[in-house]
Amino acid sequence: MKVAIAGAGAVGRSIARELIANVHAVTLFERNAAHVDQAAVPEAEWVLADACELSNLERAELQTYDVMIAATGDDKANLVVSLLAKTEFAVNRVVARVNDPRNEWLFGEDWGVDVAVSTPRILASLVEEAVSVGDLVRLMTFRQGQANLVELTLPPNTPLAGKPVRKLALPHDAALVTILRGGRVIVPQSDDPIEGGDELIFIAPAEIEPALKEALELH
Secondary structure (H helix, E strand, O other): EEEEOOOHHHHHHHHHHHHHOOOOEEEEEEOOOHHEEEEOOOOOOEEEEEOOOHHHHHHHHHHHHOOEEOOOHHHHHHHHHHHHHHHOOOEEEEEEEOOOOHHHHHOOOOHOOEEEEEEHHHHHHHHHHHHHOOOOOEEEEOOOOOOOEEEEEOOHHHHHHHOOOOOOOOOOOOOEEEEEOOEEEEOOOOOOOOOOOEEEEEEHHHHHHHHHHHOOOOO
């Protein structure tokens, strides 16, 4: 996969290293020459240019990229980069960093954002997830499809204990993607039994979250 990253600060460089480790081709855009440090991520292609400028993205042939990640420390810049990537170059997947949670409402389809990642929001969700049993916790929103990644920790005395996954009467648009059990990550199979204390990770649209709770017998 070919990935462009706008912003080569600590966040951008860390993302680049992870993607390169997973055998993806990465190009880092950085407008500040003082922040260009090719030795920090030698496997990446570095471009000294402002990713908010259309002409710079044209020279880089952004239309040939699969993903654009707007990872600067400036929300306005991330929105401009996202909009250009989606509307001018039809980049299939646009991921944007949200620095100020008050701006999160802007990071949606209207600005070309498929996935908005807010570090404060994720940290708050993880705190909720650690203390909330029997409540749905929204971990991430996938804007393009208006679906959410949600987590629910079953109580130890759940009436679902021992029931196989195939017997869960889940709403039509909800998908169980992972079961976290102790130190294990389980990709659920139809015959896998549910246990009390399981952390269930779903993808589901917001409007069916109440029905999802009801299906899991959490009232």
